[in-house]
Amino acid sequence: MRTTWSRFAGAAFVSLTLAVACSGGDDGDTSGGGTAGVGDPCSGDECRRGLACSPGGVCQPAGTISFGSPCTISGECKQELQCVDGRCINAGEGQAGDACLADSDCVHGMRCGIVGFGAQCIPEGNTDLGGSCATPTSCFSGLTCVGGECQKTPAGGSSLGAAEFPGVTCAPISAGTVRAFFEVPGVSDPPGQAGDFFRLPFPNDLLFEDGKLNLKGFPTPGAALLGYDPVKIYVDALSESATGWGTYPAVIFRFSGHIDFDSFQFVEGGKKPVQWVDITPGDDFGRTSGLRWVANEAGGKYVCSDYFAVQRPQGSPMLPGHSYAVFLTTDGTDKSGNAIERAPQFEALLADAAPGDPVLASAHAKYAGFRSYLADQGIDPATILNATVITTEDVRAPMREVAEAVAAAPVPSASGWVRCDAGVQSPCPDAENDRGCQAEGGDFAEYHALIELPIFQTGEPPYLTSGGGIQTSVQRSESVCLSMTVPKGASMPTDGWPAVIFAHGTGGSFRSHVRDEVAGALAKATTPFVVIGIDQVQHGPRRGTSTESPNNLFFNFGNPAAARGNPIQGAADQLSLARFASALDLTAGDTGSDAVKVDPLRVVFFGHSQGATEGSLAVPYAPEFRAAVLSGNGASLKDSLLTKTEPVNIKAAVPLVLGDFSANLELVGGTNHPALTLLQQWIDPADPLNFAGLWRAPETDMVQKSVFQTYGLGDNFSTPVTLATYIQAGRLDLAKADSSANPPDPISGVDPQSGAVSGNLGSDTETLTLGARQYGPPGDSDGHFVVFDVPAANADMVRFLVAAAQGMTPSVGQ
Known part of the structure; x- marks a missing residue:
């Protein structure tokens, strides 16, 4: 019988065993040669090799x-080793x-595991070979x-494991006439060919009932x-709250047999057998979009064989x-060139x-807009x-609505101001080590305070x-650590100092701007800046009593509400x-030092x-920001889930989490996978994708502003x-790449300029700039x-x- 056991509890014994083992045997292994496993009773050499009684x-x-x-198991190996394969x-x-x-990426005593979607x-766990496990x-x-x-x-x-998902039940491929499936749940007249979920094209307004x-x-x-x-937690969340579809789905059509993919390409006379058109009454009625599409004869565990997936162009929600x-039009044919049958429904x-x-x-009523479009265009x-x-x-x-609530609330106040120096106590509750006050440098003074911010998330952090x-009304307030540097x-x-609001990345702190490349560079600029930063969501005391990594708390895909709520907060x-x-x-009295005005x-x-x-979500709604x-x-999100490897490896985990992967452990269908469509839909209200278009x-009543995005080659956090x-979504013009980007990445539909980008957007009151530039990182970054890390990028900022x-x-x- 196999039991669970804590290696850490037996650390003293392990050390003694190692000391004895080092004195004997060709490889130092004087452990057992029997078959008993961890936790099994023994009196001599009953334990298997690598274990000791x-x-x-x-x-x-x-x-x-x-x-x-x-x-x-790895505990049988020497301290610098892991057991892999x-x-x-x-x-x-x-x-x-x-x-x-894999486990080999981690130190001895750790294992590679899936946390959330990463x-x-x-x-490592404490259950041996043959023991019961939940995960x-x-x-x-x-x-x-x-199998438990x-x-x-x-x-x-x-070793990460994989969802033990057998997949959906699929009917045999049609040997005769191929039908384009369109089966509406609950319809009896005309009868359909009921089967898998995707026999109704997906997404589809017909799935909304009352x-x-x-x-x-x-x-x-x-x-x-x-x-x-x-996946079910997102199915449930969307079923409870969705009032419409997401903006960036992959549309799936299913067929009863094989189709001729080439027949769905452009045909004579410029006809387009695949189209995506806006049917909203008004100025956008009839506006079409570019497309990308694939056909798959094999299918996977979610979608049966012979599906046709369509997406809009990259960056075009x-x-x-x-x-x-x-x-799709009837120009498309089956594999033999025969007409495809339309579904009676x-x-x-x-x-x-x-x-x-x-x-x-x-359902007929919900397709009225499409019938109107066909009539308007003279399409049979x-x-x-x-x-x-x-x-x-x-x-x-x-x-x-959150922006409106912030604007209606009182202006936040801060208290407990101190000017930092060696030995000065910060008002922040966990001001130790790098979070505490440091000796004052030569370019700027640093002040700490606690700012009272309105919180719109429900429940208790983390x-x-x-x-x-x-919620779109204030739920409570929270005292948040704040650092301000003054030139x-x-x-x-x-009239006061110009000010930069600096928002740090995951794993940072309210003092992340207190470095030469941010506060230092901005203090020494031709126009010196005050820089203000706070602990971002799920950092420092904002996690409550939790010591969980902000990586797991901010990107918390195990809790849909927080996954979407964290970035909006x-x-x-x-x-x-x-x-x-x-x-x-x-005033000087407020700070205990110099007066500071912005x-x-x-x-x-x-x-x-x-x-x-x-x-990306906030600045379009903030009239205070100039740039x-x-x-x-x-x-x-769906592209991030399939490419992101830092700070946690989401790319490796997602195919296993969804339980639908190829022989090389990649997600079947890639971004066309329907589960990614649901995940993207849920995150859409917090995805920069849907706010980038607001720049132009x-x-x-929005105030336009200038925007500059840096693009680092080989970014494994926010991938290329x-x-x-x-x-693409923001229609940012691409400046000539810095010499460090050699060669720069190509970006579909965006041609780089021959030099700088400036003044490419005119507003009612001024000429603005919307641009991006590519840089290559140093070898160790x-x-x-x-x-x-790149001087040219820092200077451009x-x-x-x-x-x-x-x-x-x-x-x-x-």
């Missing part, structure tokens, strides 16, 4: 097996929370959980891998609150008269093979398993800080990573596809940090903000 009479890991020798090999350097792909080093993380390093038991990793598998989204039958992988079903039709929706079946009659309904109608939710509404959802080499201007913080800074006018007409924003995400620099700012097309997606604060037209590059 403890004074208490049970088998325990001895840590005696040498490099290259067979093993079962049944052999002791060199352990990695990954500590708790570091990104990983793979990271975590303390792979229950097992010792070297094992995974298979800790077992050796199957050949070709991953204002509620009905996703009954959407495939989910179960709870075996994580202890909860990672649908507009919030609009209705669209995505349709679909034909009924294109007829003028409503069908008699009440469910289908309701008989030439339409299949179609879906998609109405998008107003995904910007939560952020817009919202690990519940709470964290956004020392210049006198405060009469972070955006609300930036709006509050903009108002705070604009009104800041401190010029309300010269407030700008600088965000990095998590902070840039928050700024923004966004560093490491990606867009499109602002909402009513997500950086490019934001540039990730591209995520180019704004700090300073120059851009200085020009904006001076009322000049900023330049990206020079």
